Amino acid sequence: xxxxxxxxxxxxxxxxxxxxxxxxxxxxxxxxxxxxxxxxxxxxxxxxxxxxxxxxxxxxxxxxxxxxxxxxxxxxxxxxxxxxxxxxxxxxxxxxxxxxxxxxxxxxxxxxxxxxxxxxxxxxxxxxxxxxxxxxxxxxxxxxxxxxxxxxxxxxxxxxxxxxxxxxxxxxxxxxxxxxxxxxxxxxxxxxxxxxxxxxxxxxxxxxxxxxxxxxxxxxxxxxxxxxxxxxxxxxxxxxxxxxxxxxxxxxxxxxxxxxxxxxxxxxxxxxxxxxxxxxxxxxxxxxxxxxxxxxxxxxxxxxxxxxxxxxxxxxxxxxxxxxxxxxxxxxxxxxxxxxxxxxxxxxxxxxxxxxxxxxxxxxxxxxxxxxxxxxxxxxxxxxxxxxxxxxxxxxxxxxxxxxxxxxxxxxxxxxxxxxxxxxxxxxxxxxxxxxxxxxxxxxxxxxxxxxxxxxxxxxxxxxxxxxxxxxxxxxxxxxxxxxxxxxxxxxxxxxxxxxxxxxxxxxxxxxxxxxxxxxxxxxxxxxxxxxxxxxxxxxxxxxxxxxxxxxxxx
Amino acid sequence: xxxxxxxxxxxxxxxxxxxxxxxxxxxxxxxxxxxxxxxxxxxxxxxxxxxxxxxxxxxxxxxxxxxxxxxxxxxxxxxxxxxxxxxxxxxxxxxxxxxxxxxxxxxxxxxxxxxxxxxxxxxxxxxxxxxxxxxxxxxxxxxxxxxxxxxxxxxxxxxxxxxxxxxxxxxxxxxxxxxxxxxxxxxxxxxxxxxxxxxxxxxxxxxxxxxxxxxxxxxxxxxxx
Amino acid sequence: xxxxxxxxxxxxxxxxxxxxxxxxxxxxxxxxxxxxxxxxxxxxxxxxxxxxxxxxxxxxxxxxxxxxxxxxxxxxxxxxxxxxxxxxxxxxxxxxxxxxxxxxxxxxxxxxxxxxxxxxxxxxxxxxxxxxxxxxxxxxxxxxxxxxxxxxxxxxxxxxxxxxxxxxxxxxxxxxxxxxxxxxxxxxxxxxxxxxxxx
Numbered sequence: 001x002x003x004x005x006x007x008x009x010x011x012x013x014x015x016x017x018x019x020x021x022x023x024x025x026x027x028x029x030x031x032x033x034x035x036x037x038x039x040x041x042x043x044x045x046x047x048x049x050x051x052x053x054x055x056x057x058x059x060x061x062x063x064x065x066x067x068x069x070x071x072x073x074x075x076x077x078x079x080x081x082x083x084x085x086x087x088x089x090x091x092x093x094x095x096x097x098x099x100x101x102x103x104x105x106x107x108x109x110x111x112x113x114x115x116x117x118x119x120x121x122x123x124x125x126x127x128x129x130x131x132x133x134x135x136x137x138x139x140x141x142x143x144x145x146x147x148x149x150x151x152x153x154x155x156x157x158x159x160x161x162x163x164x165x166x167x168x169x170x171x172x173x174x175x176x177x178x179x180x181x182x183x184x185x186x187x188x189x190x191x192x193x194x195x196x197x198x199x200x201x202x203x204x205x206x207x208x209x210x211x212x213x214x215x216x217x218x219x220x221x222x223x224x225x226x227x228x229x230x231x232x233x234x235x236x237x238x239x240x241x242x243x244x245x246x247x248x249x250x251x252x253x254x255x256x257x258x259x260x261x262x263x264x265x266x267x268x269x270x271x272x273x274x275x276x277x278x279x280x281x282x283x284x285x286x287x288x289x290x291x292x293x294x295x296x297x298x299x300x301x302x303x304x305x306x307x308x309x310x311x312x313x314x315x316x317x318x319x320x321x322x323x324x325x326x327x328x329x330x331x332x333x334x335x336x337x338x339x340x341x342x343x344x345x346x347x348x349x350x351x352x353x354x355x356x357x358x359x360x361x362x363x364x365x366x367x368x369x370x371x372x373x374x375x376x377x378x379x380x381x382x383x384x385x386x387x388x389x390x391x392x393x394x395x396x397x398x399x400x401x402x403x404x405x406x407x408x409x410x411x412x413x414x415x416x417x418x419x420x421x422x423x424x425x426x427x428x429x430x431x432x433x434x435x436x437x438x439x440x441x442x443x444x445x446x447x448x449x450x451x452x453x454x455x456x457x458x459x460x461x462x463x464x465x466x467x468x469x470x471x472x473x474x475x476x477x478x479x480x481x482x483x484x485x486x487x488x489x490x491x492x493x494x495x496x497x498x499x500x501x502x503x504x505x506x507x508x509x510x511x512x513x514x515x516x517x518x519x520x521x522x523x524x525x526x527x528x529x530x531x532x533x534x535x536x537x538x539x540x541x542x543x544x545x546x547x548x549x550x551x552x553x554x555x
Numbered sequence: 556x557x558x559x560x561x562x563x564x565x566x567x568x569x570x571x572x573x574x575x576x577x578x579x580x581x582x583x584x585x586x587x588x589x590x591x592x593x594x595x596x597x598x599x600x601x602x603x604x605x606x607x608x609x610x611x612x613x614x615x616x617x618x619x620x621x622x623x624x625x626x627x628x629x630x631x632x633x634x635x636x637x638x639x640x641x642x643x644x645x646x647x648x649x650x651x652x653x654x655x656x657x658x659x660x661x662x663x664x665x666x667x668x669x670x671x672x673x674x675x676x677x678x679x680x681x682x683x684x685x686x687x688x689x690x691x692x693x694x695x696x697x698x699x700x701x702x703x704x705x706x707x708x709x710x711x712x713x714x715x716x717x718x719x720x721x722x723x724x725x726x727x728x729x730x731x732x733x734x735x736x737x738x739x740x741x742x743x744x745x746x747x748x749x750x751x752x753x754x755x756x757x758x759x760x761x762x763x764x765x766x767x768x769x770x771x772x773x774x775x776x777x778x779x780x
Numbered sequence: 781x782x783x784x785x786x787x788x789x790x791x792x793x794x795x796x797x798x799x800x801x802x803x804x805x806x807x808x809x810x811x812x813x814x815x816x817x818x819x820x821x822x823x824x825x826x827x828x829x830x831x832x833x834x835x836x837x838x839x840x841x842x843x844x845x846x847x848x849x850x851x852x853x854x855x856x857x858x859x860x861x862x863x864x865x866x867x868x869x870x871x872x873x874x875x876x877x878x879x880x881x882x883x884x885x886x887x888x889x890x891x892x893x894x895x896x897x898x899x900x901x902x903x904x905x906x907x908x909x910x911x912x913x914x915x916x917x918x919x920x921x922x923x924x925x926x927x928x929x930x931x932x933x934x935x936x937x938x939x940x941x942x943x944x945x946x947x948x949x950x951x952x953x954x955x956x957x958x959x960x961x962x963x964x965x966x967x968x969x970x971x972x973x974x975x976x977x978x979x
């Protein structure tokens with residue numbers, strides 16, 4: 001009497017003595033949907049702070065001379081900008097999306113360990129507060145860059161600010177590892193029957209690989225932070241060359257974590273783009289299996305390239321890291337070609353989400369290509385630690401991450417809130433972002449090639465001034481764009497048009513349920529025969545057998 | 556600013572980097588033009604024109620194989636170019652004309668000429684000048700007195716980190732007379748932005764006389780601008 | 781092996797191979813150890829998954845298929861009746877303060893490393909209290925046992941309700957009512973009986 005069609009849900013103890021309300025609701029929640037929203041809101045708030053710090057940096061650098069702040073303040077501002085953005089925003093905004101979406105995409109009622117999931121979020125919040133508190137202690141926040149190289153960070157920067165930096169990040173690291181265990185287990189164990197691994201949506205694959213990366217890379221960060229603290233406060237000398245330690249040891253361990261970290265940041269975004277484009281092009285993702293393999297190839301290679309951040313140390317084996325770094329361009333390129341292949345002969349609708357995905361591809365390709373330059377040690381000797389590198393990683397982190405993040409927000413906002421964002425404001429926001437972004441960062445390639453180092457509060461070479469002025473103007477435009485989004489978001493959360501279950505004719509399982517989903521996520525789940533269950537349900541008999549990725553319509 | 560697009564080197568070692576960079580740039584330009592062209596074309600040609608579902612292709616094995624193999628070959632080619640350039644940049648000269656012990660410290664530089672013992676040291680507001688003869692390999696032995704710094708001469712297309720506990724050696728053969736800006740480019744604390752130096756490349760004769768007077772009088776750093 | 785085990789074992793293979801190559805090229809200790817650990821960790825996890833599948837009595841697979849699965853090309857699983865026995869969607873935990881408290885405890889404990897032993901002790905105390913409360917909550921909720929999935933098909937035309945509250949079907953299933961027990965199948969933690977709702 002087992003049914004092979006719809007899957008009714010078990011009863012749940014809905015009858016609770018009193019339903020918690022307001023802040024109690026949020027503090028005691030173990031619902032992955034609420035936790036996902038908490039992650040997104042918190043990380044976005046941190047993003048705004050980090051963005052403000054960036055505007056301070058750009059304002060100072062527009063012209064030669066220290067106009068707005070002293071040397072130490074500048075060093076603190078850029079260090080905290082990097083720290084907030086990389087450690088406290090970039091990975092967590094994707095974690096928030098993953099928290100909300102992955103159980104929905106795989107047909108589960110929640111993640112594998114809902115209470116631990118909540119604990120991960122609170123650890124993230126408290127860790128972030130610890131880092132942010134460093135702004136308010138004597139001496140101010142850390143000023144060693146987000147990379148915190150010793151001996152600068154151990155022996156030369158006294159003060160609690162640096163200590164709080166270390167501890168706060170350690171707490172956030174624990175949150176990450178705990179969350180990774182949770183999400184990997186969820187994806188491995190809680191998929192609805194019929195959803196084999198090769199029928200999972202690409203966003204879920206991206207999250208799986210991203211969480212595996214976190215699982216294997218974050219312990220290196222925790223080790224690094226522990227050693228920093230031991231060196232700073234407990235008399236250890238891991239990194240003191242004079243007494244037998246090694247500074248290069250730090251660089252190795254830090255970058256063994258640090259390089260996978262940037263892939264941790266971008267891989268879920270690849271998943272987002274792989275969801276958005278098929279929906280708005282009305283075609284299945286081109287080369288699903290290749291995309292999965294590409295995820296794994298990128299993740300694996302990302303563990304083999306760490307010392308390309310150390311080419312200029314003179315003490316690493318250059319060819320190995322150069323080859324690995326060059327090779328990582330191949331699976332990344334495969335992904336780009338597959339996205340284009342998805343659009344090719346499609347029927348494309350240009351919603352803000354799709355525009356953002358297009359912007360992502362163009363901008364990310366520039367970032368990726370400039371990465372290939374950096375993978376070559378001789379070229380790296382010339383441009384490392386200059387604004388060329390700054391432009392490269394901002395093309396990936398701001399271009400890639402933020403375009404992808406906005407695409408995700410425009411795409412999934414209806415599912416999270418039940419309302420729609422403004423299409424008109426979305427178009428405005430896209431264009432201001434695209435223009436502002438390129439104005440800010442493209443000139444940085446040029447000025448970096450001309451020799452402008454990074455992390456400098458000031459410069460005296462006046463021929464760099466015009467580029468810096470352009471960059472600053474661009475950054476203000478970026479700020480306007482972000483504010484536009486914020487405005488749209490705040491207005492639409494309360495007063496947006498109701499969205500309905502499936503405003504975009506989506507492909508994956510989350511579009512089958514209501515917007516927002518009920519507490520237990522689904523009232524019923526359709527059978528899973530491909531990676532596009534919602535599409536299959538919509539088109540049913542009409543396209544029977546077409547959704548099979550193994551089918552013969554492959555050249 | 557346009558000079559930024561095609562960096563030029565004033566050292567012999569840096570010439571190899573010029574070549575590698577230009578090749579990478581051509582490949583990059585082609586790839587970017589191809590990808591953005593395809594994206595723009597898709598956007599224009601495949602706008603939604605009706606409600607009909609387009610053909611639901613899932614992939615194309617041959618095409619996917621091609622666009623995996625071809626980039627791999629290109630990348631391996633770039634790797635080979637890299638190895639050649641790297642050899643040229645890093646191969647130490649058989650007989651350097653002189654050796655300079657360079658020490659980076661917070662926040663300036665000290666250059667000591669090994670043979671003669673002449674020393675040039677910088678300090679606050681005082682940018683040290685490294686004087687070297689043109690056309691001769693100069694061996695630099697780079698050390699740090701405190702934190703990690705980086706010895707960077709933009710027009711030599713070269714930098715190397717100064718790491719406490721590590722001695723880095725490299726050769727620079729300047730091919731053109733002139734004064735070249737140098738700067739620390741590894742964040743090293745408060746006045747990192749001010750940690751500059753200059754390389755003054757002079758003719759052989761001028762170098763001899765400079766060296767003679769420096770050894771006699773102990774040349775200080777040049778007053779900064 | 782399962783696809784999940786294959787994922788872990790692929791990562792592991794990469795770690796070992798890359799680590800070995802790296803060692804013989806560079807003789808650099810740290811990177812080598814790190815890569816070998818990258819091989820060992822997921823390898824261990826993968827082997828556990830394989831072992832567990834054997835224990836569960838997974839169907840024996842031909843060597844060729846195992847290799848295919850390892851390579852990422854799993855054989856087409858037959859489209860049989862979906863195994864709804866595995867549909868133990870389970871009981872969602874009730875809202876609880878303990879994750880918040882435990883997170884707070886850990887944060888305070890670690891901050892104590894800067895400010896002094898007193899803060900470490902305070903943090904440890906909060907952690908201990910939170911752990912106790914957490915375990916008590918788990919224990920209490922486990923007494924519900926696992927609720928078996930109802931496998932009667934709902935109406936084929938059932939569209940998802942617009943309402944976000946509990947469906948009439950769910951409300952009709954009173955938690956106090958004992959669902960039909962499947963003979964011989966009892967999975968999950970707890971004693972497999974549903975009990976009255978606990979406050």
